[in-house]
Amino acid sequence: MNIITCIAPVNIAVIKYWGKRDEKLILPLNDSVSATLSIKEMHAKTTVMASPNFKEDKIWLNGKEETFQNQRLQSCLQEIRRRAKQKADNKGDSISNWSIHVCSENNFPTAAGLASSAAGYACLVFALAQLYDVSGDISGIARQGSGSACRSLYGGFVRWHQGSALDGSDSIATQVAPESHWPEMRILVLVVSDKRKKVSSSAGMQNSVNTSELLKYRVSHCVPQRTEAIVKAIINKDFDTFADITMKDSNQFHAVCLDTFPPNVYMNDTSHAIVNLIHSYNTASEKNKVTYTFDAGPNACLYLLQSEVPKLLAVLNHIFPAGNESVEYLQGIPVEKQAVSQEFIAAIGMQPQEPGLLKYMIHTEVGVGPQVLNEPRHHLLTDAGFPKASV
Numbered sequence: 001m002n003i004i005t006c007i008a009p010v011n012i013a014v015i016k017y018w019g020k021r022d023e024k025l026i027l028p029l030n031d032s033v034s035a036t037l038s039i040k041e042m043h044a045k046t047t048v049m050a051s052p053n054f055k056e057d058k059i060w061l062n063g064k065e066e067t068f069q070n071q072r073l074q075s076c077l078q079e080i081r082r083r084a085k086q087k088a089d090n091k092g093d094s095i096s097n098w099s100i101h102v103c104s105e106n107n108f109p110t111a112a113g114l115a116s117s118a119a120g121y122a123c124l125v126f127a128l129a130q131l132y133d134v135s136g137d138i139s140g141i142a143r144q145g146s147g148s149a150c151r152s153l154y155g156g157f158v159r160w161h162q163g164s165a166l167d168g169s170d171s172i173a174t175q176v177a178p179e180s181h182w183p184e185m186r187i188l189v190l191v192v193s194d195k196r197k198k199v200s201s202s203a204g205m206q207n208s209v210n211t212s213e214l215l216k217y218r219v220s221h222c223v224p225q226r227t228e229a230i231v232k233a234i235i236n237k238d239f240d241t242f243a244d245i246t247m248k249d250s251n252q253f254h255a256v257c258l259d260t261f262p263p264n265v266y267m268n269d270t271s272h273a274i275v276n277l278i279h280s281y282n283t284a285s286e287k288n289k290v291t292y293t294f295d296a297g298p299n300a301c302l303y304l305l306q307s308e309v310p311k312l313l314a315v316l317n318h319i320f321p322a323g324n325e326s327v328e329y330l331q332g333i334p335v336e337k338q339a340v341s342q343e344f345i346a347a348i349g350m351q352p353q354e355p356g357l358l359k360y361m362i363h364t365e366v367g368v369g370p371q372v373l374n375e376p377r378h379h380l381l382t383d384a385g386f387p388k389a390s391v
């Protein structure tokens with residue numbers, strides 16, 4: 001088969017990766033830990049095809065042709081071809097001299113700024129590995145596309161080990177626990193309205209490495225202990241500890257962004273209102289029932305157990321009323337409506353906000369790693385190797 005189509009998941013870190021010690025190999029300054037989100041709700045889909053008829057490597061992303069002359073794409077492709085050539089049976093070698101065409105799209109709006117590069121690079125590298133028949137760990141290859149992409153190659157809860165080798169060979173992702181381990185875990189992504197253009201993660205973290213003293217402290221004094229503690233909490237299904245560490249790490253990551261000079265402000269007023277709500281909710285519940293984390297943008301990602309979802313949603317609907325009737329406010333896994341008591345709302349002590357601060361919410365769960373789609377109808381490229389949509 002010279003054509004392969006795969007889908008790959010998004011992952012959301014609970015211990016954040018922020019800062020590189022090697023820009024080209026994409027080697028991080030600290031370990032990070034994430035959960036892989038179900039591909040049913042959110043995924044990248046990629047078709048890769050090799051043919052002796054192709055004149056040059058080509059790539060289409062979300063319907064638009066982009067250049068292949070991009071360092072990160074080149075690193076991934078070269079590394080996969082190198083690994084293919086190493087193999088004794090060398091099946092990959094026969095096609096590794098051919099050019100390739102790649103077509104990739106996300107099933108969730110890229111405008112939402114939701115870890116799309118992680119799913120995208122994980123999907124590309126996974127699909128290329130199938131095409132060139134490369135086996136073994138490929139997270140170290142996806143890492144060279146986008147650091148966080150290495151974690152999307154595994155399902156469940158995943159740890160990216162910073163490693164110490166100069167060539168990056170030990171900077172790979174491993175699974176902490178499979179998706180079946182904590183089946184009650186749910187994720188609610190709150191998509192916040194925000195029109196402003198943000199500083200990319202890559203540029204932002206480079207600035208932090210160059211200017212933030214707090215980043216040095218975080219890397220040496222906080223992340224190592226937190227990583228061990230959260231891995232233990234995941235293994236023991238200890239939600240209280242998991243929640244505590246997740247919130248603290250998100251807050252510290254954004255504190256590092258503010259300590260960067262000039263500062264990177266990723267969270268907005270709505271993000272901070274969500275943080276306040278979750279703390280009030282946990283206080284009113286007399287226990288950590290929900291935890292939040294924010295990537296390099298204003299959207300919140302909440303982790304909570306299934307039993308808490310209907311109540312939290314009732315509270316969210318009350319405090320953050322929907323604004324746009326034409327957009328489905330709750331997307332993903334359906335939830336039975338539940339009323340919440342006036343006492344609980346009063347205990348939270350927060351006034352309803354103006355409608356429309358949240359665009360919509362995606363309710364999802366922890367899921368598997370990348371998958372191959374075997375049926376030809378899934379291919380995004382025609383037999384001639386061009387995007388189906390444009391035919």
Ligand code: DP6
Nearest residue numbers: 013016017146147148201202295296
């Ligand atoms: C805040 O993986 O997008 O989401 O390696 O430069 O491509 P590059 O950066 P990227 O950074 C992700 C940063 C983060 C935290 C995380 O996912 O761990």
